[in-house]
Amino acid sequence: MARTNRSGGRAPAAAGTTAGSGRRKGAERRAARAGRLTQLRTVFRLTRQRDPRAVWWSLLGLVIPVGIVGVLLGLVVGPLWTWLPIGIVLGLLGAVNVFSRRVQKTAYAEMEGQPGAAAGIIERMRGDWRLTPAVAVNRNQDVVHRVVCRAGVVIIAEGRGRGQRDLLGTEVRRVRKVVGETPIHDIVIGSGPGEVPLPKLRLTLMRLPRTLRRGEVDPLARRLRAVSSPTLPIPKGPIPRSIPRGGKIR
Structure with missing residues:
Protein backbone atom coordinates (compact mmCIF):
# COMPACT_ATOMS: atom_id res chain seq x y z
CA MET A 1 0.00 0.00 0.00
CA ALA A 2 2.86 2.35 0.87
CA ARG A 3 4.42 1.88 -2.55
CA THR A 4 1.08 2.46 -4.23
CA ASN A 5 0.56 5.74 -2.34
CA ARG A 6 4.03 7.04 -3.22
CA SER A 7 3.57 6.21 -6.89
CA GLY A 8 0.18 7.90 -6.96
CA GLY A 9 1.71 11.00 -5.40
CA ARG A 10 4.31 11.27 -8.13
CA ALA A 11 1.93 10.82 -11.06
CA PRO A 12 0.31 14.30 -10.89
CA ALA A 13 3.73 15.95 -10.65
CA ALA A 14 4.97 14.07 -13.72
CA ALA A 15 1.80 14.97 -15.60
CA GLY A 16 2.23 18.61 -14.60
CA THR A 17 5.83 18.60 -15.80
CA THR A 18 4.82 17.13 -19.16
CA ALA A 19 2.01 19.66 -19.53
CA GLY A 20 4.37 22.52 -18.65
CA SER A 21 6.92 21.31 -21.19
CA GLY A 22 4.22 21.09 -23.84
CA ARG A 23 3.07 24.64 -23.10
CA ARG A 24 6.62 25.95 -23.34
CA LYS A 25 7.19 24.23 -26.67
CA GLY A 26 3.90 25.58 -27.96
CA ALA A 27 4.86 29.09 -26.86
CA GLU A 28 8.26 28.74 -28.55
CA ARG A 29 6.63 27.61 -31.80
CA ARG A 30 4.20 30.53 -31.69
CA ALA A 31 7.05 32.96 -31.00
CA ALA A 32 9.10 31.52 -33.88
CA ARG A 33 6.09 31.75 -36.20
CA ALA A 34 5.47 35.35 -35.15
CA GLY A 35 9.14 36.17 -35.72
CA ARG A 36 9.04 34.73 -39.24
CA LEU A 37 5.90 36.70 -40.07
CA THR A 38 7.49 39.89 -38.75
CA GLN A 39 10.59 39.22 -40.83
CA LEU A 40 8.50 38.61 -43.96
CA ARG A 41 6.58 41.84 -43.42
CA THR A 42 9.83 43.75 -42.97
CA VAL A 43 11.34 42.26 -46.13
CA PHE A 44 8.17 43.02 -48.08
CA ARG A 45 8.06 46.63 -46.88
CA LEU A 46 11.73 47.33 -47.58
CA THR A 47 11.61 45.66 -51.00
CA ARG A 48 8.51 47.60 -51.97
CA GLN A 49 10.19 50.86 -50.93
CA ARG A 50 13.36 50.20 -52.92
CA ASP A 51 11.73 48.34 -55.82
CA PRO A 52 8.12 49.49 -56.36
CA ARG A 53 7.78 47.21 -59.39
CA ALA A 54 8.39 44.09 -57.31
CA VAL A 55 4.72 43.86 -56.30
CA TRP A 56 3.49 44.25 -59.88
CA TRP A 57 5.92 41.63 -61.20
CA SER A 58 4.80 39.27 -58.44
CA LEU A 59 1.14 39.83 -59.34
CA LEU A 60 2.01 39.11 -62.96
CA GLY A 61 3.65 35.87 -61.85
CA LEU A 62 0.37 34.99 -60.13
CA VAL A 63 -2.03 36.01 -62.89
CA ILE A 64 -0.31 34.34 -65.86
CA PRO A 65 -0.44 30.74 -64.52
CA VAL A 66 -3.98 31.23 -63.24
CA GLY A 67 -5.10 32.62 -66.59
CA ILE A 68 -3.32 30.12 -68.83
CA VAL A 69 -3.48 26.93 -66.78
CA GLY A 70 -6.54 27.56 -64.66
CA VAL A 71 -8.95 29.38 -66.94
CA LEU A 72 -7.80 28.66 -70.50
CA LEU A 73 -7.15 24.94 -70.05
CA GLY A 74 -10.22 24.70 -67.87
CA LEU A 75 -12.40 26.08 -70.64
CA VAL A 76 -10.68 24.30 -73.55
CA VAL A 77 -9.80 20.93 -72.00
CA GLY A 78 -12.05 21.01 -68.96
CA PRO A 79 -13.37 20.65 -66.47
CA LEU A 80 -12.78 24.15 -65.05
CA TRP A 81 -13.04 23.10 -61.41
CA THR A 82 -10.08 20.73 -61.94
CA TRP A 83 -7.70 23.12 -63.70
CA LEU A 84 -8.48 26.26 -61.72
CA PRO A 85 -6.98 25.02 -58.39
CA ILE A 86 -3.89 23.83 -60.28
CA GLY A 87 -3.54 27.26 -61.87
CA ILE A 88 -3.91 28.97 -58.49
CA VAL A 89 -1.21 26.80 -56.90
CA LEU A 90 1.16 27.40 -59.82
CA GLY A 91 0.36 31.10 -59.68
CA LEU A 92 1.21 31.32 -55.99
CA LEU A 93 4.49 29.49 -56.57
CA GLY A 94 5.28 31.80 -59.47
CA ALA A 95 4.51 34.92 -57.42
CA VAL A 96 6.73 33.77 -54.55
CA ASN A 97 9.56 32.91 -56.96
CA VAL A 98 9.35 36.26 -58.74
CA PHE A 99 9.23 38.21 -55.48
CA SER A 100 12.20 36.31 -54.02
CA ARG A 101 14.24 37.13 -57.12
CA ARG A 102 13.33 40.81 -56.81
CA VAL A 103 14.33 40.71 -53.14
CA GLN A 104 17.68 39.19 -54.10
CA LYS A 105 18.20 41.79 -56.81
CA THR A 106 17.45 44.60 -54.35
CA ALA A 107 19.85 43.13 -51.80
CA TYR A 108 22.63 42.91 -54.40
CA ALA A 109 22.01 46.53 -55.39
CA GLU A 110 22.35 47.60 -51.76
CA MET A 111 25.55 45.59 -51.27
CA GLU A 112 27.26 46.51 -54.54
CA GLY A 113 30.30 48.72 -54.12
CA GLN A 114 30.71 47.99 -50.42
CA PRO A 115 33.87 46.28 -49.14
CA GLY A 116 33.02 42.78 -47.96
CA VAL A 227 50.73 30.50 -43.91
CA SER A 228 48.21 33.36 -43.92
CA SER A 229 49.56 36.68 -42.78
CA PRO A 230 47.56 38.99 -40.48
CA THR A 231 45.64 41.72 -42.25
CA LEU A 232 43.89 44.94 -41.32
CA PRO A 233 40.66 44.42 -39.36
CA ILE A 234 37.58 44.46 -41.58
CA PRO A 235 34.07 43.14 -41.10
CA LYS A 236 33.22 39.88 -42.83
CA GLY A 237 30.05 41.23 -44.41
CA PRO A 238 29.34 44.44 -46.33
CA ILE A 239 29.86 47.73 -44.51
CA PRO A 240 26.56 49.60 -43.95
CA ARG A 241 26.27 52.78 -45.96
CA SER A 242 25.24 54.82 -42.93
CA ILE A 243 28.71 54.37 -41.38
CA PRO A 244 31.39 56.82 -42.59
CA ARG A 245 34.67 55.46 -43.86
CA GLY A 246 36.57 56.68 -40.85
CA GLY A 247 33.90 55.62 -38.39
CA LYS A 248 34.08 52.72 -36.01
CA ILE A 249 31.75 49.76 -36.12
CA ARG A 250 30.61 48.65 -32.70
Whole structure:
Protein backbone atom coordinates (compact mmCIF):
# COMPACT_ATOMS: atom_id res chain seq x y z
CA MET A 1 0.00 0.00 0.00
CA ALA A 2 2.86 2.35 0.87
CA ARG A 3 4.42 1.88 -2.55
CA THR A 4 1.08 2.46 -4.23
CA ASN A 5 0.56 5.74 -2.34
CA ARG A 6 4.03 7.04 -3.22
CA SER A 7 3.57 6.21 -6.89
CA GLY A 8 0.18 7.90 -6.96
CA GLY A 9 1.71 11.00 -5.40
CA ARG A 10 4.31 11.27 -8.13
CA ALA A 11 1.93 10.82 -11.06
CA PRO A 12 0.31 14.30 -10.89
CA ALA A 13 3.73 15.95 -10.65
CA ALA A 14 4.97 14.07 -13.72
CA ALA A 15 1.80 14.97 -15.60
CA GLY A 16 2.23 18.61 -14.60
CA THR A 17 5.83 18.60 -15.80
CA THR A 18 4.82 17.13 -19.16
CA ALA A 19 2.01 19.66 -19.53
CA GLY A 20 4.37 22.52 -18.65
CA SER A 21 6.92 21.31 -21.19
CA GLY A 22 4.22 21.09 -23.84
CA ARG A 23 3.07 24.64 -23.10
CA ARG A 24 6.62 25.95 -23.34
CA LYS A 25 7.19 24.23 -26.67
CA GLY A 26 3.90 25.58 -27.96
CA ALA A 27 4.86 29.09 -26.86
CA GLU A 28 8.26 28.74 -28.55
CA ARG A 29 6.63 27.61 -31.80
CA ARG A 30 4.20 30.53 -31.69
CA ALA A 31 7.05 32.96 -31.00
CA ALA A 32 9.10 31.52 -33.88
CA ARG A 33 6.09 31.75 -36.20
CA ALA A 34 5.47 35.35 -35.15
CA GLY A 35 9.14 36.17 -35.72
CA ARG A 36 9.04 34.73 -39.24
CA LEU A 37 5.90 36.70 -40.07
CA THR A 38 7.49 39.89 -38.75
CA GLN A 39 10.59 39.22 -40.83
CA LEU A 40 8.50 38.61 -43.96
CA ARG A 41 6.58 41.84 -43.42
CA THR A 42 9.83 43.75 -42.97
CA VAL A 43 11.34 42.26 -46.13
CA PHE A 44 8.17 43.02 -48.08
CA ARG A 45 8.06 46.63 -46.88
CA LEU A 46 11.73 47.33 -47.58
CA THR A 47 11.61 45.66 -51.00
CA ARG A 48 8.51 47.60 -51.97
CA GLN A 49 10.19 50.86 -50.93
CA ARG A 50 13.36 50.20 -52.92
CA ASP A 51 11.73 48.34 -55.82
CA PRO A 52 8.12 49.49 -56.36
CA ARG A 53 7.78 47.21 -59.39
CA ALA A 54 8.39 44.09 -57.31
CA VAL A 55 4.72 43.86 -56.30
CA TRP A 56 3.49 44.25 -59.88
CA TRP A 57 5.92 41.63 -61.20
CA SER A 58 4.80 39.27 -58.44
CA LEU A 59 1.14 39.83 -59.34
CA LEU A 60 2.01 39.11 -62.96
CA GLY A 61 3.65 35.87 -61.85
CA LEU A 62 0.37 34.99 -60.13
CA VAL A 63 -2.03 36.01 -62.89
CA ILE A 64 -0.31 34.34 -65.86
CA PRO A 65 -0.44 30.74 -64.52
CA VAL A 66 -3.98 31.23 -63.24
CA GLY A 67 -5.10 32.62 -66.59
CA ILE A 68 -3.32 30.12 -68.83
CA VAL A 69 -3.48 26.93 -66.78
CA GLY A 70 -6.54 27.56 -64.66
CA VAL A 71 -8.95 29.38 -66.94
CA LEU A 72 -7.80 28.66 -70.50
CA LEU A 73 -7.15 24.94 -70.05
CA GLY A 74 -10.22 24.70 -67.87
CA LEU A 75 -12.40 26.08 -70.64
CA VAL A 76 -10.68 24.30 -73.55
CA VAL A 77 -9.80 20.93 -72.00
CA GLY A 78 -12.05 21.01 -68.96
CA PRO A 79 -13.37 20.65 -66.47
CA LEU A 80 -12.78 24.15 -65.05
CA TRP A 81 -13.04 23.10 -61.41
CA THR A 82 -10.08 20.73 -61.94
CA TRP A 83 -7.70 23.12 -63.70
CA LEU A 84 -8.48 26.26 -61.72
CA PRO A 85 -6.98 25.02 -58.39
CA ILE A 86 -3.89 23.83 -60.28
CA GLY A 87 -3.54 27.26 -61.87
CA ILE A 88 -3.91 28.97 -58.49
CA VAL A 89 -1.21 26.80 -56.90
CA LEU A 90 1.16 27.40 -59.82
CA GLY A 91 0.36 31.10 -59.68
CA LEU A 92 1.21 31.32 -55.99
CA LEU A 93 4.49 29.49 -56.57
CA GLY A 94 5.28 31.80 -59.47
CA ALA A 95 4.51 34.92 -57.42
CA VAL A 96 6.73 33.77 -54.55
CA ASN A 97 9.56 32.91 -56.96
CA VAL A 98 9.35 36.26 -58.74
CA PHE A 99 9.23 38.21 -55.48
CA SER A 100 12.20 36.31 -54.02
CA ARG A 101 14.24 37.13 -57.12
CA ARG A 102 13.33 40.81 -56.81
CA VAL A 103 14.33 40.71 -53.14
CA GLN A 104 17.68 39.19 -54.10
CA LYS A 105 18.20 41.79 -56.81
CA THR A 106 17.45 44.60 -54.35
CA ALA A 107 19.85 43.13 -51.80
CA TYR A 108 22.63 42.91 -54.40
CA ALA A 109 22.01 46.53 -55.39
CA GLU A 110 22.35 47.60 -51.76
CA MET A 111 25.55 45.59 -51.27
CA GLU A 112 27.26 46.51 -54.54
CA GLY A 113 30.30 48.72 -54.12
CA GLN A 114 30.71 47.99 -50.42
CA PRO A 115 33.87 46.28 -49.14
CA GLY A 116 33.02 42.78 -47.96
CA ALA A 117 29.97 42.37 -50.21
CA ALA A 118 31.46 39.40 -52.08
CA ALA A 119 32.34 37.68 -48.82
CA GLY A 120 28.78 38.18 -47.61
CA ILE A 121 27.43 36.40 -50.70
CA ILE A 122 29.84 33.47 -50.41
CA GLU A 123 28.99 32.97 -46.73
CA ARG A 124 25.36 32.40 -47.72
CA MET A 125 26.14 29.85 -50.43
CA ARG A 126 25.39 26.20 -49.87
CA GLY A 127 28.14 23.67 -50.23
CA ASP A 128 31.76 23.34 -49.19
CA TRP A 129 33.16 26.85 -49.67
CA ARG A 130 36.07 27.53 -47.30
CA LEU A 131 36.09 31.33 -47.22
CA THR A 132 38.87 33.41 -45.69
CA PRO A 133 37.71 37.04 -45.94
CA ALA A 134 40.03 40.00 -46.29
CA VAL A 135 43.33 38.16 -46.73
CA ALA A 136 44.66 41.43 -48.17
CA VAL A 137 43.42 45.00 -47.67
CA ASN A 138 44.78 48.41 -48.59
CA ARG A 139 43.99 51.91 -47.37
CA ASN A 140 41.49 52.49 -50.19
CA GLN A 141 39.35 49.61 -48.86
CA ASP A 142 40.23 47.37 -51.78
CA VAL A 143 39.85 43.84 -50.44
CA VAL A 144 40.94 40.37 -51.53
CA HIS A 145 39.16 37.23 -50.30
CA ARG A 146 40.30 33.64 -50.65
CA VAL A 147 38.01 30.65 -51.21
CA VAL A 148 39.05 27.00 -51.17
CA CYS A 149 36.57 24.68 -52.86
CA ARG A 150 36.30 21.69 -55.19
CA ALA A 151 37.45 23.95 -58.04
CA GLY A 152 40.74 24.72 -56.27
CA VAL A 153 41.58 28.15 -54.89
CA VAL A 154 39.56 31.21 -55.91
CA ILE A 155 41.00 34.68 -55.27
CA ILE A 156 38.35 37.41 -55.35
CA ALA A 157 39.16 41.13 -55.44
CA GLU A 158 36.67 43.91 -54.83
CA GLY A 159 36.79 47.57 -53.91
CA ARG A 160 36.39 51.14 -54.99
CA GLY A 161 39.99 52.00 -55.80
CA ARG A 162 42.43 50.99 -58.51
CA GLY A 163 44.67 48.86 -56.34
CA GLN A 164 42.50 45.76 -56.27
CA ARG A 165 44.28 44.17 -59.24
CA ASP A 166 47.66 44.74 -57.59
CA LEU A 167 46.38 43.07 -54.42
CA LEU A 168 44.96 40.24 -56.52
CA GLY A 169 48.23 39.63 -58.35
CA THR A 170 50.22 39.64 -55.11
CA GLU A 171 47.87 37.15 -53.47
CA VAL A 172 47.85 34.85 -56.51
CA ARG A 173 51.66 34.72 -56.50
CA ARG A 174 51.75 34.06 -52.76
CA VAL A 175 49.16 31.28 -52.98
CA ARG A 176 50.90 29.71 -55.97
CA LYS A 177 53.99 29.10 -53.83
CA VAL A 178 51.89 27.13 -51.35
CA VAL A 179 49.47 25.13 -53.50
CA GLY A 180 51.76 24.18 -56.38
CA GLU A 181 49.77 22.77 -59.31
CA THR A 182 46.36 23.22 -57.69
CA PRO A 183 44.16 25.35 -59.99
CA ILE A 184 43.90 29.02 -59.00
CA HIS A 185 41.05 31.17 -60.31
CA ASP A 186 41.05 34.96 -59.98
CA ILE A 187 37.91 37.09 -60.05
CA VAL A 188 37.56 40.87 -59.98
CA ILE A 189 34.17 42.19 -58.88
CA GLY A 190 32.92 45.03 -61.06
CA SER A 191 31.15 45.97 -64.26
CA GLY A 192 34.17 46.57 -66.50
CA PRO A 193 35.77 44.32 -69.13
CA GLY A 194 36.87 41.00 -67.70
CA GLU A 195 35.12 41.68 -64.39
CA VAL A 196 32.23 39.82 -62.76
CA PRO A 197 29.21 41.81 -61.56
CA LEU A 198 28.32 41.12 -57.94
CA PRO A 199 24.90 39.57 -58.76
CA LYS A 200 26.64 37.02 -61.01
CA LEU A 201 29.33 35.99 -58.51
CA ARG A 202 27.41 33.03 -57.13
CA LEU A 203 26.68 31.60 -60.59
CA THR A 204 30.29 32.17 -61.67
CA LEU A 205 31.60 30.20 -58.70
CA MET A 206 29.11 27.38 -59.25
CA ARG A 207 30.25 27.02 -62.87
CA LEU A 208 33.94 26.57 -62.06
CA PRO A 209 35.18 23.07 -63.01
CA ARG A 210 35.62 20.75 -60.04
CA THR A 211 39.12 19.33 -60.02
CA LEU A 212 39.63 18.38 -56.35
CA ARG A 213 38.18 15.44 -54.46
CA ARG A 214 36.17 16.15 -51.32
CA GLY A 215 38.95 14.88 -49.08
CA GLU A 216 41.47 17.28 -50.64
CA VAL A 217 39.63 20.50 -49.82
CA ASP A 218 40.13 20.53 -46.04
CA PRO A 219 43.91 19.82 -46.04
CA LEU A 220 44.41 22.52 -48.66
CA ALA A 221 42.41 25.04 -46.63
CA ARG A 222 44.41 24.22 -43.48
CA ARG A 223 47.69 24.60 -45.33
CA LEU A 224 46.71 28.05 -46.60
CA ARG A 225 45.46 29.17 -43.20
CA ALA A 226 48.77 28.15 -41.66
CA VAL A 227 50.73 30.50 -43.91
CA SER A 228 48.21 33.36 -43.92
CA SER A 229 49.56 36.68 -42.78
CA PRO A 230 47.56 38.99 -40.48
CA THR A 231 45.64 41.72 -42.25
CA LEU A 232 43.89 44.94 -41.32
CA PRO A 233 40.66 44.42 -39.36
CA ILE A 234 37.58 44.46 -41.58
CA PRO A 235 34.07 43.14 -41.10
CA LYS A 236 33.22 39.88 -42.83
CA GLY A 237 30.05 41.23 -44.41
CA PRO A 238 29.34 44.44 -46.33
CA ILE A 239 29.86 47.73 -44.51
CA PRO A 240 26.56 49.60 -43.95
CA ARG A 241 26.27 52.78 -45.96
CA SER A 242 25.24 54.82 -42.93
CA ILE A 243 28.71 54.37 -41.38
CA PRO A 244 31.39 56.82 -42.59
CA ARG A 245 34.67 55.46 -43.86
CA GLY A 246 36.57 56.68 -40.85
CA GLY A 247 33.90 55.62 -38.39
CA LYS A 248 34.08 52.72 -36.01
CA ILE A 249 31.75 49.76 -36.12
CA ARG A 250 30.61 48.65 -32.70
